[in-house]
Structures are given as C-alpha cells and as structure tokens.
Amino acid sequence: MIDAIQLLYVIGILGSAILAGWQLAPYITRVYSRAPGRLDRVLNPVENRVYRLLGVDSQGGMGWKEYFFAALAVNIVQMVIGFLILTNQDILPLNPQHFSGLSWDLALNTAISIATNTNLQHYSGEYALSYFSQMTAIQFLQFTSAATGICVAVAFVRGLTSGTKDMGNFYVDFVRTITRILIPLCLVASVVLVWLGIPQTVSGYVNAGTVEGLVNGASQVIRIGPVASLVSIMQLGTNGGGYYGANSANPFQNPNPATDIFEIFLMLLLPTTLCFVYGEVLGKKRETRPILFGAYILFAIDLVIAFIPNTALGPGIETRFGGFFSAFWTVVTTAVTTGSVNSSLGGEHPLAILAAFMGMLIQSTPGGKGVGLMYMVMYVVITVFIVGLMSGRTPEYLGMKINSRDVKLVMVAFLIHPLIILVPTILAYASGAVAAIGVPTTTSGFTEVFYEFTSAAANNGSDFLGAQANSVFFNVATAVVMFLGRYAPIGVLMALSGSMMGRKRSTEVGLRTDSMIFTLVLVASILIVVVLTFFPFLALGPIASYFQGA
C-alpha cells in the first residue's frame, strides 16, 4: 500500500486537474459557442481567411451525418498524408540520420494508430523515424486526432441540448479547436517541458564520446530531436505516442519527477475539463456531477487496485520514478486512454495491469478527451434504462423519453468494444500469428496479446509488445481494430444524439440523474456490464498471473 505522502501526491495531482478543468471549462465552452473573446482580434481575421480558402460557410450548421462524415473524411485525408510521409521519409527533408522509408504495413498501422488517437507503436521512433516524420506524421496527427475527438464530443452534446437545430459546423469547430485550445495550451506546455529538461532541436543526433572514452575511445550516440513539442500534444491530447520506443520511460522524454508529475497533469487536464464542458454546453451544470463523479470514483477504484501491492524498484522500473509513480502513471495513462508509459509494463505487478485493463475496458474514467465523455453518456443511458425497467417507469434523460431505438443504438455502441477485442485476440492465436512473433502460450503471453487488442480497440496505445508486433498480421489486424474502435462508436453515438435533437422535453422532474444515488447506481452498472463482458479473458490473463504469483 502507499504511504501518507504518496496519497497526498495523488490527491494533489488529481485535485489540481479537477480545479484547472473547472477553471478552463467556461473558456472552452465559449470557443464552441463562438462567444466573443479576447483572442478574437488576432484570430478572427486568420480563421476567416481559412474558411474562405476552404470554401466553408462558417455560419452553416450540419446534421449528425454531415458532421460525422466530414470528420471521417478529413481524418482519412490526414491518414493518407501521414502514410505517404512515413513511406517516403528517405527522400524527404530533415532526415539527418538517413532512415529509410517504413514498410507499407508498418506505415499503415502507424498512420491509423496516430490518427485515431491510439498511438500503438510497432516501431521505436529514435531508430526508425526522421525529424520530418516525427513532426509531420506523428505530431501532426496527434494534434488532428485530439481536435477531432473534442469536436465530435461537443457536437454530440449539442445534439442533446434542448433548442438546438444542428450539431454545429465541423470545419469551424476543428479550426477553432486547433487555434484557440490546442496550440495555446501546447505552446505553454512545450516551453515548460523544455525548461524542465526535455530537448527540442532539429540539429541531428550528437555523436559523442564517453568519460571512459577519453582514454579508451568509447563513443555513444545522444539521440535528441524535437521532443518537447511532441510530448506536449501527446499528453494533452491523450495521444500517448512517444518520440522514443521506451516512451516516457526514456529520460529525454521524461527526465525527472517534476516532468513526470507535470505530464500526468497534462494527461488528465482535457478529459476532466470536458466533464465540466458537458454541463456548461447543456445549460445544466448539475449534469456534470454523474459524469465527473462517476469517472473519478471508477478511477479511484482502479488506483486502489493498483496500489495494493508493494511498489518497490524492480526490473522495468526507472530509478527516478520508483514503484509508486510507475504504478500511478500506468493507471492514469489507461484511465484517460493516453497510452504513454513511464515503465516497462512487464515490470508492473499483475494488479496494476488489471487496473490498466479496467481503464481501457470502461473507456470513460474519464477516458480519452471527447470520446470518454461520449462513452460516459452512453453508460448513463444504459443505467437510466436499467433503472427505468426496475422501477417500472419510462426511462428519461434530460427530460427526454428514451425509446427502444436509443437503447438499441447504445447497445450497439457498447458491444462494438468486446467484439473488436475478443474476436481478433482469438484469431491471433488460431492463425498462428502469436507464435510467429515469439510470444509464449502462457498466462503472461496471453495477457500481452489480450492487452494489445484491448489497447488498440480503446484507442489507448500502451502495449507490452511494441516493435515485436511489427508483423503483417499484427500491423493490419490492429489497424482495422483501431479504425473500427474509433469511428464505429463515434458514428453510432452521433446517430443517437442526432435523433435526440429537437425531441420533446417534459418539464416535470422524473428520475434525477444529477443525484449522488444515481452516480452510485451508474458506477455499479458500469462495473457489472463491463466486468461481466470481459471476465473470462481477465481471468485467463492478469488474474491468473496474480494467483500464480507471477
């Protein structure tokens, strides 16, 4: 278990994320309601020029289909750009280490991985990617996938808000997310990260000697690059794709406890903020309560599970983080589906891995920025339905009757997740693809493969396998899972929201969804439906490892 001071760190970090999110939410809400703001004088002329250049009518609203397919189409164009840059990096500029282009399957996997906010990485960046690729394929897609996630969530909430006629304009939302939220936040975060010790250069790796080299001629390569700017968006955008193969365990990406704490804060910031934005956009601030409290109660349960074992410094753990900050990071990174790691997952206790699974299976604790919120509303609708059945009343949410089509859509959205995790996991074993990359048929081997597809489906990106999974089967299979795991639930939930737009609202108070009792029922429902769905697989993996004392 953890001691009092460590508990204070947990409370302090989570508390500052909640406080900062609460402070930031009104600003973010105004960005999307297009209320006048201080940045208008500088940004309005720029943005208006962009809309003219794109041929976009900035006043035109979109229905859910139009909004969703605009987002999907722009994302696909961005994936194609990323793919072409990765496969052709050998003939593109800023490649001082002369890396060759990636294979088609690895480039496909990487482009989809980053563009879907997953950031599963079957490569080690410092040995495979040029500066140009790190910037124009990785950082670029990390910005756009983060922006897309926030946009679709805001559009989703608009659909639920009474009195709205459309879901907004995707192009306008996207541009404003980049110019008014992500660039300003990442600018501040990048400068702080450099100040705290993270490199930012494009001058090439340093071929240096060592101290003993002064006598015996030994040398080393110091692999630095534009790291800080990438880390800012990878954490703020809950992307998680590292500059280095070892991700945030690499000292250049996370040099000290201060950067570790700051990066944990960055991961939590936007998902937490969006819980508040939900109530603000709805015009019912109290509806933030079940979303925020529900998420943080589940998050706390995961933390307790991970903190049960003794967290000592062992193999796979960095000295400067120790056992506690490694376990803490592992839970946070899966709770907000970032997927960056500051330890080697193989060095983590099975209970920490179990907690990590819970975050990725629930996906809304508080989940990735944007989609985590959408999933939480999905769970709310499921809970409202269950409670309605038990009390024999028509289920209602936000004054709207929940009809059978709503429940069907929600169930489809929920069932996509187990389907795209469990089927490919079994397929990977049945096809011999697991044996082909040398993963043993043991409990821990099963955990690694199950984790790979869970992480892909949850658009998380943390993994055991890393570059070991760079085979055609795993590249293509996880690419398909990541793509479906991203766009299928978003599409279904957008359809749900679209159908609620303009639905009749009753003013009489039915089931109170902003009460603490409802939050507790919500938490219990989530645990029951998720644990029941995945229990057999969890039992074969981390739970079996725990009882074997592995």
Place this chain on the structure above:
Amino acid sequence: METTTSGKKAKRALRPIIGLGLLSLLVCGLFFPLFITGLAQVLFPYQANGELVHLKGEVVGSNLIAQNFTLPIFFQPRNESQSASGLDPDITVQMADAQIGRISNATGIPASSLQQVVNENVDVEGRLVELQYVNVLTLNIQLINEYQSVYSAYG
C-alpha cells in the same frame, strides 16, 4: 451536363476536406514544432540540446542518459536491461553505497570521502517524492574534478 454539375459538386465537397488536411499539416506538423524549436533554442539552449556534459573541451555525455562505465574506479549505472529505458541515468543511494568499497580499493580514496560525494549528490527532486537516488555521471564528474591526481587521464 449532368456530369459537370456532379463534378462541380464533388469539387466543392472535396475542397474543405483536402484543404483542411493540408493546412493542418502545415500548422501542426511544421509551423508549431519549428516555432517551439526556435523558442527553446533562445530561451533554454542547455536543456533544448540535451544537457550535454563537457570534459577537456569534449562532449562526454548527457546528464539525462546513462553511459557505460566499466572501470572499477567509477560508479557504474544499472545494467541496461534492468530499467525500462535501458538508459536509466540514476542509481539508488543503496546501489551507490554498495560500490564505495570497490572504488575505494581501486583508487585509494577513503570510503568516508566517497560516502560524502554520494550524500552531497542525492537528487533534490527525488527527495521530494521520497526517492533517494544519485546521477551516476554527476558522481563520476565530481570524482574526476576533486581527485585530479587519481583521475589525471580524464581531468
């Protein structure tokens, strides 16, 4: 006639999609990281360039990553596969203490003096999070500077 109107329609629909794809590439993929690079190089050049360490006018490493120390006269980092990064620059105070006897035997520096070097260099930030560790390169550089006769080949 019909094909040209549908062609025009497709063009109108594709323009924002492809345009936004390319524009976001320029702003997020090139402008932002290069702007930050410029800013970092002006504001914090030491950190931005990897916290390089010099001896005898040559770059001999970075404060942030481990390097090979094989001789008994130096503190040695964890084995490469022991950490997650393989580049862990730090060792716990315990691991450092365990090496004092060996270094003292090889160099003739009294164990108490070596103990003092370790104690002086316990990471301040680490202490704040209840971790007692030292940077291996920092220890060795201090040894080279303080005991120039012993480490004359390096200082």
